[in-house]
Amino acid sequence: MRPINKKALSEADIISKFIMPAIKKAGWDDRTQIRQEVKLRDGKVIVRGMAAARKTVKSADIVLYHKPSIPLAVIEAKANKHEIGKGMQQGLDYAKLLDVPFVFASNGDGFIFHDKTNLSQLETEITLDDFPTPAQLWDKYCTYKGYQPAQLPIITQDYYDDGSGKSPRYYQLQAINKTVEAVSSGKDRILLVMATGTGKTYTAFQIIWRLWKAKAKKRILFLADRNVLVDQTRINDFQPFGQAMTKITGRKVDPAYEVHLALYQALTGPEESQKAYKQVDPDFFDLIIIDECHRGSASEDSAWREILEYFSSATQVGLTATPKETDEVSNIDYFGEPVYQYSLKQGIEDGFLAPYKVVRVDIDVDLQGWRPTKGMVDKNGHVIEDRIYNQKDFDRTMVIDERTQLVAETITNYLKRTDPMSKTIVFCNDIDHAERMRRALVNCNPEQVAKNDKYVMKITGDDAIGKAQLNNFINPKKPYPVIATTSELMTTGVDAKTCKLVVLDQNIQSMTKFKQIIGRGTRIYDRFGKLWFTILDFKKATELFADARFDGIPEKVITTKADDINDPESDFDDVIEDTEPTIGDELDGIGESDADYDSSSDDVETDYPSGEIDGDDWGEEEQKVNKYYVNGVSVKKLGERVQYYDEDGKLVTESFKDYTRKTLTKTFRSLDEFVKRWGEAERKQAIIDELAAEGIIWEVLEQEVGKELDPFDMICHVVFDQPPLTRKERANNVKKRNYFTKYGDLAQTVLNELLNKYSDEGVAAIESKDALKTGKVVELGRPLELAKKGFGGAKQYEAAITELEKAIYEAKPEKQA
Template sequence: MVTEADTCRKFIVPRLQAAGWDDAPCAIQEQRTFTDGRVMFVGGEPRRGQKKRADYILRYRPDYPIAVIEAKASYRSAQDGVQQARDYAEVLGLRFAYASNGHEIIEIDVAAGTEAVRADFPAPDELWQRLRDELDLPEVAANRVLEPGFPDAERPLRYYQEIAVNRSLEALHGGQRRVLLNLCTGAGKTAVAFQICWRLWSAGWNKRGDHRRPKILFLADRNILVDDPKDKTFTPFGDARWKLGPSAVSHGRDIYFSTYQAIAADERRSGLYREFAPDFFDLIVIDECHRGSARADSSWREILDWFEPAYQLGMTATPLREESRDTYAYFGDALYTYSLAQGIADGFLAPYRVHRIVTDLDAAGWRPSAGELDRYGREVPDEEYQTRDFERTVALRARTEAIARHLTDFLKNTDRYAKTIVFCVDQDHASEMRAALVRLNADMVAKHPDYIARVTADEGDIGKGMLSRFQDLEAETPVILTTSQLLTTGVDAPTCKNVALARVVGSMAEFKQIIGRGTRLREDYGKLWFSILDYTGTATEKFADPTFDGEPTAQTTTEIDGAGAVVATKTDERPDTDAVTTDTDVDPAIVLPDSADDGLPRKFYVDGGEVEVVAHLVYDLDGDGKRLTCRKLTDWTGEKVRTLFATPAAFRAEWAMPDKRSAVIDALAERGIDLHALMQEAERPDDDPFDLICHLAWNAPLTTRAERARRVREGGLFTRYEEDARAILDALLDRYAGGGANELTLPQALKVHPVSDFGNPSEIARRFGGPQAMRQAVADLNLALYAA
């Protein structure tokens, strides 16, 4: 029989070569994997799901894929590959897809919505011309779109980054002056921006259309968002780079970097941006463009308006919703969107487990006793204070201590060296939290004085140094950072394993940025997932928002007492900075100035009282990664099995054959169903997993393995064999009854007691009349076990 590999080697590749796809600079990429496989939790342990792999990706230029091919064995119809080819074309952002069995070729034109049979594969120039016609690009612009990117063998662009780069170049070369990319936090926006700039710069593109290297401004709202790209990703530009500042103005470079604040007008300055003519820059790249620059009344908008002649590329991680409407009104619809959900599904970003921790004060609110005074002798207003008021209007030391104690215990029970960021209400709260954590982790602080650090704007260079070491893959400490606003965005901390929310986050955009601190995935450092410890209800609320597009793996609810000790836990496990930011979740009605005229803080500080944790819930994504839920594994197993098999008979037909059973187990695992964990949760350790699954999916009666073995012995199978062979089959049934169907796997089954007592595998095979007869007997035994 001709296999799919034979079809590819003997038929498809020669026909591609005949069409010119093997001639440089065109290329045929065979068996190209383009995702890493989603990280799932199976039996409580992370594991990779199946990777997506295309049989062939055709590239018109090394950095410009143009078509995908799905191959089928020659005895199958090419139509069998059409749906897969179309799906891969849509994922990879390609217009053309082909399905072929080596003889028949079906072309899918995604843009035209057509499918047609072709005699041969098209030549590279034919596809490129058809695509050019769709893009409406003149020859000069089309050639510039194909300009090669900067080669990086260690970190080549992922498929979605390549889509973002090429679509941006097509738009810019096509004359589109405002361009928007929506790439989730952790997706590598800086790498995308660099490749766009490199290819424009190398092609000699500029807004006038003559051949001159462009002047490009990279603009952001925080120094860390500017310094990191300039000093790391954009280093291939060498001396063409320049960072703007009050005493650092140059007109002779090509790639400029600046924060808004450094060049914007304020009460002291007329605006450094006015040192440049409005038409000086050809392109402005605005990182995190949702953070106020597009708002019509923003002082930062003045900069974009001044440089109105420039092409402007906005980059954001925020989809269109009410709070980002200004961004989309200014830039237009996103050219391309890559969501957090997709990043997790592809296995490029880390999934997460949500721990919802509730203190008694957050559950019921807090009211001061009559005449209660704070640490400064001021009477606390008699009101009912809720979570949103804590650390904004009234600071409760006992609550901070309870949170710190719970977090400390969590690290003690998991990993005390797991990098952790604690997001607090303000810098003062971050300081109080740090002090509480230091007291509770004195043993670790004695070993590592920098075990816990506050990183806020007030810390200056010391904070930057701590942050740099926190980001360093090889640096063991600091382990815990407390912060308020500073680390919400632009901090690449690949090994951050815990994100703790000790403040309410009202803005979805900011919430997603905060979550993004943990989504970087570093498998080589054991970072496959991370935990969100939610002490304010923010995560649970945001994940329930239908507009949220990321998918957590779990939620845990933990109750803690005033000492921070866990009272109860419920876990359902399933498969800078010169920035001035707006704290969008602050209610102006309750936020007071930092201090009054008398110099005392306007926030009330209450140092007494006791606070207990009253709940700790753990939430995971369901097996499909579609929603956050607390359902038990047994609750959704039946539903997922029925999506794989329409009837018990269909399931039995696959399960009864050892060579197919492993594929069934893998398919279940892909949906978060681990057989060992399932049997433990159902408390049915003696049942065959087949029967337990049938019971959950179709309400079939439960049967133990011992009962199935008894039925086989009483059936007619044993009568076919001589006494010696029957004894071996009887021993195999004993192994099955004790350990399950895996005990019948050859040749391992022949090497364990009591089967091995009958001799070595060759001697055992002779008792059946030879190896083939023995294999058939074991296959028949499997079929008999699951016959009914």
């Protein structure tokens, strides 16, 4: 038997013939402990114009597990022509994502073993026969983690598997494992920070499942402050709990169940008789999961805090995308530092969350201000206070009909240019504003409303009809409603997978609230083509993207008393004021809390129309005018600025040419390097596809540069500033050189037609398998017949195409002086 020539083997052959046998020989079970081609990321989405492309991502060659819930090691393989440790750096990257201490790199000759548990010598070379056994790695892992024997039954409990092949993503598994580890070690206050759209509820379910199945926690309470959150949780992620689960209604806690889902409002109220949580002993629940814990529950003066304090002996896990840190409310003070954080930026980089582009719209009265004439009265006959009204006033204290109309027209025109059926959420200042915006949008879209009167709906806490359409709005299979106007109700907890347009016509000062609103668009939904979303900003709210707090670790926000403002010794200029309304606290005058209040078994809304309640005006017979309504004002749009999310997580105003240049100069250091690579490629389409995988969207580039350019000339021109040749010019150069004369008549005719095809469509057209089946070529005969009669066979035909491409690209762009 001839010996195997390792150098000639592919990477896949090295894995199957050398690496896998070595692993199995060491005792690893390929059914439960070995996974090949483990895709950890989805691939970042690049957006320019109205087009999007995903970057391709590599998979970890092999991941070893103690059990499916506990990854232990990454193995990265390379072909034997490479050095044995070639794949180590790649493997270390995957190990960081999986939070594992062991990495192996191999070319089939042996392994380089990176062992974070051995600080005296991190990397050693071992033979194929010396690969460690499962027990050896597990023992080293437990020592590295510091596990005690009593923790192991909890830590090793499997997550829920429905048999569909779905398993937690790498960051979800990290969040689950770190929480389970913390609970097993006796930690009783735990905080998880995960960006909106990354599956916090699914993660919470898996945490509860593992602790419940391990019998570490027997009675569990899942707390939320909105009915929609509780109902979505019960029907979707928590469904496997089946008969062990109940939703607390009617202010009754039924001890027959083990998993309880509840609204805060169903467990407590201002009257002692409403404090349903007191029906059971303080040690009744041993695990409490607090959803959206940035709202209300962690505040010391919140009525809801009493529930957590009553069950203080229970382990309490807070979930949030936006931990709140102010002098009044601190998630970290209550829960401690997060055991795990997964940010919006990480989610976008990994391709699990949708990137965004921002369209900033500047309106003249917003930027320049508007002042009434002396003694001017509004539409209701109220004398308007004489001052300059600006962006912060509009739709809060001053309503200009023409401004509302201009915003509605801008939204409508954007949808008409893109897709009129794109799910859209318009965030307004209050319920009154949301109703006026609904009406303006209806009048701007008569054809769409004629097809279905639910094309535009106001979905706010005070409107039973609108709220009833919320589930239809977030259901990808339901086309209507398309546009939802709202103020507070849809800022959080609304899983609108197909939302493609988020409109900001609301004054937003709170970073917490801003992040929650942006989260309405960040979900990716491939089935319905939702890969990215647009933010249409009328109130400069997106300036908050530049704030370090947007995607960083939350910092305490300093607050101040009104008296300090007039104190010359105070540092008021350095104070950042967090003005966010907290659900469950007093209404702040914007007129909507949208909290669901569960009275007995019925949900009662606590929303008030704008102006009815305004702080100190309670009880006064004569209230001052809270909002003026005017019309007849000239309002104009000064301009629009389009910004994109770049690779550094920042918003930039740049063309796709700029993006292409920055991206490809990392791949090709010089023009010569690119030209050499292009010339050596047997098929140019392979390079075109490779560049597309880097996020180069050819359609968008063609629109900016010119459609008649070949990708080769496009890159030479855009990336290396060379004067390009058009496809037609390249084709004519080939013809001028009498290139075809070395072939017979039939071959000349075929090649000439293919050259014309290149001139019209590009290089992909002549490399296609169907090149001989289209255009005038098809009239000359069948493909196999043409290849045989004209060129002597299929291989000779392929060689002729390669030579033709070489002739096409013979004249490269000249370097400019």
